[in-house]
Amino acid sequence: MEQPQLQIIGVLHGDITTLTDAPKNFDISERVGTLEIFPAYQAGLEGIVAGQTIVVLFWLHQSSRDILKVYPRGDRSRGLRGVFATRSPVRPNPIAISELKVLAIDGNRLEVAGLDILDGTPIIDIKKKLSL
Numbered sequence: 001m002e003q004p005q006l007q008i009i010g011v012l013h014g015d016i017t018t019l020t021d022a023p024k025n026f027d028i029s030e031r032v033g034t035l036e037i038f039p040a041y042q043a044g045l046e047g048i049v050a051g052q053t054i055v056v057l058f059w060l061h062q063s064s065r066d067i068l069k070v071y072p073r074g075d076r077s078r079g080l081r082g083v084f085a086t087r088s089p090v091r092p093n094p095i096a097i098s099e100l101k102v103l104a105i106d107g108n109r110l111e112v113a114g115l116d117i118l119d120g121t122p123i124i125d126i127k128k129k130l131s132l
């Protein structure tokens with residue numbers, strides 16, 4: 001089977017520099033940072049407006065890729081679960097999905113809130129959030 005080829009479209013700048021300082025997920029985070037989208041992909045930002053929530057996919061570059069069972073949110077009292085039954089950062093393809101509020105847009109830079117992701121993490125995609 002042909003291996004997929006990922007394009008890194010940008011990088012996150014933020015103040016979360018250690019895993020221990022990172023919120024466990026976006027739903028409990030108010031941390032702010034900037035998505036820098038590389039110029040080659042900037043045209044793809046057209047239509048995003050301040051105030052909306054976007055879905056951002058990150059490549060968790062510091063994650064382990066060879067672990068298949070984890071304690072959800074590190075809580076041993078909940079027992080071990082398969083990574084595909086959790087939102088653990090540890091997984092064969094360490095892709096994170098975060099819903100982030102857009103605070104401001106300046107060219108290829110989006111200021112966002114709700115981060116649970118380390119400074120310097122590669123961005124692999126941005127999508128509109130479905131309104132249900």
Ligand SMILES: C[S@@+](CC[C@H](N)C(=O)[O-])C[C@H]1O[C@@H](n2cnc3c(N)ncnc32)[C@H](O)[C@@H]1O
Nearest residue numbers: 022023024060061062063087089096097117118
């Ligand atoms: C539980 S994951 C959730 C990610 C995403 N919001 C999701 O639901 O798919 C968030 C955790 O990933 C870890 N993390 C953040 N950035 C990372 C990176 N670049 N490499 C490895 N782990 C990272 C931090 O421990 C953070 O608490």
